[in-house]
Amino acid sequence: MVTQPMVRYVGQRLARVNDTKLLSGRARFVDDLHLPGMLHAAVLRSHVAHGMVTGFDVPADGTTFLGPDHFEHLKPLPVLWLLGDQWQSETPVVDRHIRYVGQPIGLAVASSRAEAEDALEQVLVEIDELPAVVDAAAALAPDAPLLYPERGTNRLCTFEAGTEEAHTAAVLAEADHVLHTTITTPRLYGSPIETRGIVVDPTADQLTVWSSNQGPHTIRDAICDVFDLPQPSVRVITPAVGGGFGLKDHAYEDELMVVAAALRLGRPIKWIEDRAEAMVATTHARDEQFDVAVGYDDDGRLRALSVTGTRNTGGQFSIFGTGPLFTMAGMVPGPYRWEAVRVVGHAVATNRTPLGAYRGFGQTQAALVRERSVDLVAAALGRDPVDLRLQNMLGPDELPYTTATFLTYDNGDYPTALRRARELAAQWPAADDDGRQRGVGYAFYVQLAGVANSTVNEAIGLLIGGFETTSVEMLHDGNVRVTSGISPHGQGLETTIAQIVADRLGADLDRVELVTGDTASTPYSAYGTAGSRSLPLAGGAAVLAADQVAEQLRAIAAEMLEAAPEDVVLDAGRAHVAGTVVGVPLTDVARRAWRGYSLPAGMSPGLRATSVYDPPSGTFSYAAHVCRVAVDPNTGLVDVERYAVVHDCGTIVNPTIVEGQIHGGIAQGLGSALLEQVTYNDHGQPLTTTFMDYLLPAQASMPDVTIEHMETPSPYTPGGMKGMGEGGTNGAMACVANAVSAALPEVADRLGTLPLSPQVIWDALNQR
Numbered sequence: 001m002v003t004q005p006m007v008r009y010v011g012q013r014l015a016r017v018n019d020t021k022l023l024s025g026r027a028r029f030v031d032d033l034h035l036p037g038m039l040h041a042a043v044l045r046s047h048v049a050h051g052m053v054t055g056f057d058v059p060a061d062g063t064t065f066l067g068p069d070h071f072e073h074l075k076p077l078p079v080l081w082l083l084g085d086q087w088q089s090e091t092p093v094v095d096r097h098i099r100y101v102g103q104p105i106g107l108a109v110a111s112s113r114a115e116a117e118d119a120l121e122q123v124l125v126e127i128d129e130l131p132a133v134v135d136a137a138a139a140l141a142p143d144a145p146l147l148y149p150e151r152g153t154n155r156l157c158t159f160e161a162g163t164e165e166a167h168t169a170a171v172l173a174e175a176d177h178v179l180h181t182t183i184t185t186p187r188l189y190g191s192p193i194e195t196r197g198i199v200v201d202p203t204a205d206q207l208t209v210w211s212s213n214q215g216p217h218t219i220r221d222a223i224c225d226v227f228d229l230p231q232p233s234v235r236v237i238t239p240a241v242g243g244g245f246g247l248k249d250h251a252y253e254d255e256l257m258v259v260a261a262a263l264r265l266g267r268p269i270k271w272i273e274d275r276a277e278a279m280v281a282t283t284h285a286r287d288e289q290f291d292v293a294v295g296y297d298d299d300g301r302l303r304a305l306s307v308t309g310t311r312n313t314g315g316q317f318s319i320f321g322t323g324p325l326f327t328m329a330g331m332v333p334g335p336y337r338w339e340a341v342r343v344v345g346h347a348v349a350t351n352r353t354p355l356g357a358y359r360g361f362g363q364t365q366a367a368l369v370r371e372r373s374v375d376l377v378a379a380a381l382g383r384d385p386v387d388l389r390l391q392n393m394l395g396p397d398e399l400p401y402t403t404a405t406f407l408t409y410d411n412g413d414y415p416t417a418l419r420r421a422r423e424l425a426a427q428w429p430a431a432d433d434d435g436r437q438r439g440v441g442y443a444f445y446v447q448l449a450g451v452a453n454s455t456v457n458e459a460i461g462l463l464i465g466g467f468e469t470t471s472v473e474m475l476h477d478g479n480v481r482v483t484s485g486i487s488p489h490g491q492g493l494e495t496t497i498a499q500i501v502a503d504r505l506g507a508d509l510d511r512v513e514l515v516t517g518d519t520a521s522t523p524y525s526a527y528g529t530a531g532s533r534s535l536p537l538a539g540g541a542a543v544l545a546a547d548q549v550a551e552q553l554r555a556i557a558a559e560m561l562e563a564a565p566e567d568v569v570l571d572a573g574r575a576h577v578a579g580t581v582v583g584v585p586l587t588d589v590a591r592r593a594w595r596g597y598s599l600p601a602g603m604s605p606g607l608r609a610t611s612v613y614d615p616p617s618g619t620f621s622y623a624a625h626v627c628r629v630a631v632d633p634n635t636g637l638v639d640v641e642r643y644a645v646v647h648d649c650g651t652i653v654n655p656t657i658v659e660g661q662i663h664g665g666i667a668q669g670l671g672s673a674l675l676e677q678v679t680y681n682d683h684g685q686p687l688t689t690t691f692m693d694y695l696l697p698a699q700a701s702m703p704d705v706t707i708e709h710m711e712t713p714s715p716y717t718p719g720g721m722k723g724m725g726e727g728g729t730n731g732a733m734a735c736v737a738n739a740v741s742a743a744l745p746e747v748a749d750r751l752g753t754l755p756l757s758p759q760v761i762w763d764a765l766n767q768r
Contacts, residue, residue: 005504006503008572009502010499010719013654014656033210036268039268041107051130053126058122075093076226081321082463086157087151099147107257113272132684172306180292183368184290184753185286186286187312187678188285192244192245195277196213196273198212198258200263215485216517218249234519241490246359255271289310294374308344308346310345323361331363333370336394360726360729364733367444372737386418395413396413411714413710417622422626425440437630439631442625444731445727445734446622453467454466464527465526466527467526469485469611470545472505474549475590478511479511491534493534496653500543506575535717537613539719542611543718544718553593554566559598615716621727626645628642629736629740640670650712650713658709663728669735672754
């Protein structure tokens with residue numbers, strides 16, 4: 001029997017326990033590491049978008065230079081998500097066939113970073129340049145240059161998802177109207193504060209790697225696969241990480257080159273990516289075009305949604321392949337009743353930087369495609385967009401509900417969230433009459449948070465386990481150590497996991513420590529910290545493990561108090577008999593457990609438990625976003641004036657941390673809607689290689705954000721938590737785009753290509 005825990009911490013606005021160290025400069029990042037005898041590396045990158053490396057002229061200056069020949073023994077990095085007819089190219093770690101500017105082709109190693117970079121400037125690379133293609137549509141033309149001639153086409157993958165083609169076509173034919181539109185997302189760079197970095201030490205019996213990443217076990221697995229090393233011989237440590245956003249959830253070729261160099265030279269080597277490198281070599285995101293058909297009736301009923309998505313994959317597949325586009329396909333139905341939803345996805349190779357994971361992982365695009373389409377239908381019918389949504393929205397009594405893309409939503413109250421968002425918008429003060437045109441936009445999303453279980457991952461071609469493991473141990477002195485395979489990089493997990501465990505054990509919060517980021521001391525995590533899975537998976541496992549330790553505490557305390565275990569309450573650092581003040585400190589119980597004194601029958605000394613949680617289903621959080629924008633018709637400049645969010649992520653462990661995640665997500669969604677875009681010229685040369693050209697939201701760009709919480713605990717997760725780390729991003733991009741279109745109804749049909757920069761808006765207004 002598990003007694004219901006006393007709740008002191010879950011739900012409270014507690015300060016993050018690790019912020020003092022971060023804000024005072026005492027946190028250690030990869031670049032803070034300095035090992036005896038350490039060398040420094042600089043990566044030689046291609047300056048052309050397409051070609052073949054034929055030779056190097058290396059000066060004899062004492063610097064070690066490693067070209068492609070030195071890496072031929074390495075196995076290719078695997079692609080871990082295989083879809084449809086996806087072609088597995090298995091490109092070498094260092095490939096002589098150049099497919100994008102920034103592709104790594106060599107490595108210089110010297111006693112300092114400056115010397116290594118100077119050495120690269122002396123290396124003359126011979127590249128036979130080939131014609132480049134940067135646009136996905138052009139790459140599919142019959143005469144397009146081929147990135148993989150053996151493939152015979154630049155189309156690397158095609159998949160289908162959702163309702164069968166014949167049924168979808170029939171529902172579209174039956175609908176009173178069919179609306180067609182095209183929506184294009186910009187290519188984005190995730191812009192973490194800390195760029196990628198790695199330190200490799202081969203001098204001990206165990207190869208030790210420090211890496212700025214989101215999953216140390218993922219990095220270790222990649223190193224062992226590529227170098228054919230046994231896992232016990234490799235240790236990966238993740239120190240403090242200055243942001244990830246999906247960019248750091250896998251190993252990169254240049255990082256493996258540093259590992260190879262360290263093994264070859266027998267010396268520790270450090271490599272830190274500079275910002276210019278990061279913007280051309282670290283994976284990009286989005287860069288997709290969606291051709292959409294929406295079938296609807298005169299009375300406003302949404303009937304069918306058909307989407308063809310084309311993903312500009314870049315020069316090669318990264319670890320998750322076409323996964324983001326497939327995730328978009330699964331989540332595009334959103335909260336509405338559709339009779340048919342069909343998605344066809346294409347991945348196309350071009351001479352751009354490869355695409356990878358980014359916050360939202362396709363669900364941001366799903367919300368944009370669906371919510372823009374619903375707004376266009378509302379405009380065509382002359383309907384209020386909120387009323388149209390409510391007419392077609394699933395009610396709480398219809399959940400659980402299986403969508404046309406075969407995902408089963410768990411629980412919640414979507415209409416209440418949307419109605420409340422409208423009420424909040426109605427409370428905004430009237431805007432000044434300053435000549436700018438204003439519009440209010442809405443967006444609603446349902447988010448798959450926590451991904452799926454391992455069996456489902458196998459079924460969809462994702463070659464990664466979906467489980468998470470957490471261990472909880474109360475030590476001799478009553479302090480609690482929690483170890484998990486997750487690896488925080490800004491989510492505040494050191495605080496929220498501690499809140500959960502402290503409540504389950506009745507311990508004081510300052511006695512609970514979360515240990516992560518070291519493959520030598522933490523449980524295996526195949527996935528790491530990504531996909532809004534930390535609290536649903538690692539938190540759920542923490543609940544299960546903590547409850548087992550709590551049972552042990554109650555059993556031992558019951559012997560000490562001459563009571564029944566089910567009558568023992570754990571609270572405020574004590575175990576006491578319910579309804580009385582008779583009790584003992586948890587420290588006394590812990591000492592007895594570790595000494596093994598007269599323990600209950602069948603109990604071993606100590607207080608520890610490990611739980612593996614492979615969820616029966618992903619969780620589904622949701623939110624309604626609403627914002628008001630002001631558009632200057634003379635310049636095209638957009639100002640987001642007001643913003644409100646009503647969201648539900650199940651049990652809220654720490655409202656302040658949840659709100660911080662939402663604020664950050666809104667900033668990223670606003671940036672991709674209005675500002676951010678990686679661009680190339682026709683020869684594949686990147687044009688946005690500094691923050692002078694790639695525009696990020698600044699503090700002045702952000703409106704004040706009102707956030708209201710709903711709480712519908714997950715029926716699956718122990719503790720009731722649902723993931724929400726990507727939620728702000730998922731709603732904001734569509735919300736801002738809808739608001740701009742509402743402000744400019746006369747050109748709304750011309751605003752399908754994002755970002756909606758001043759130039760795009762000015763052109764639309766002046767070309768109508």
